[in-house]
Ligand SMILES: Nc1ncnc2c1ncn2[C@@H]1O[C@H](COP(=O)(O)OP(=O)(O)O)[C@@H](O)[C@H]1O
């Protein structure tokens with residue numbers, strides 16, 4: 001198991017098990033309470049963590065800069081991680097960010113794979129490829145698997161490669177269901193320029209984190225991104241593959 005280092009802040013002051021949690025961001029109309037279905041947590045956890053991908057220490061400062069300005073102990077947050085183009089580091093970023101959040105806060109976090117046609121999350125955390133998101137969206141059980149990382153769970157993309165677009169409407173209810181069980185929901189999304197990018201889902205999340213790749217992502221790629229994504233939904237950028245020599 002990967003557990004927090006002693007240098008991480010301890011959990012003192014956080015609500016203990018059994019204490020009431022606030023349901024949703026107070027006063028935030030984005031998350032109306034809807035009918036929540038039970039979340040089925042797999043009894044056998046993932047059997048590995050791909051340590052070529054998970055180097056979460058690099059993400060700690062990012063984690064703290066996201067949370068320090070507000071009292072994250074009383075709110076539930078959902079972040080979509082995307083990028084203008086393919087291969088800029090979305091999956092790497094979302095897996096590391098989810099690890100840093102779950103270890104740094106000690107709070108239950110789930111990472112959801114929204115890349116139905118090219119899923120990766122199940123490989124990173126050594127879990128089955130499904131059932132997962134696709135099955136949950138078409139009305140089957142909502143299945144989540146514990147990972148080898150404390151407080152981190154994963155929902156793979158699932159075994160249905162294609163689902164009718166109308167089924168994406170079920171995401172709002174799925175988010176409500178996941179928030180009954182988890183405090184942070186992180187979504188590995190397709191690239192914004194991809195036809196599979198679900199604007200509908202992006203608009204239901206607390207916000208987006210956009211990964212750009214040093215020396216690859218163009219300024220015009222970012223401008224194009226803002227044609228499909230409202231500016232206020234972007235909470236942060238991650239600059240991937242920076243060369244320390246460039247500082
Ligand atoms: N900072 C990094 N250093 C080294 N390799 C990286 C880094 N970020 C991503 N990669 C590699 O680049 C490839 C694409 O990254 P990935 O996170 O899968 O991108 P995306 O999800 O945006 O398509 C993967 O093989 C990944 O391991």
Ligand SMILES: [Mg+2]
Nearest residue numbers: 090091115120
């Ligand atoms: Mg990816």
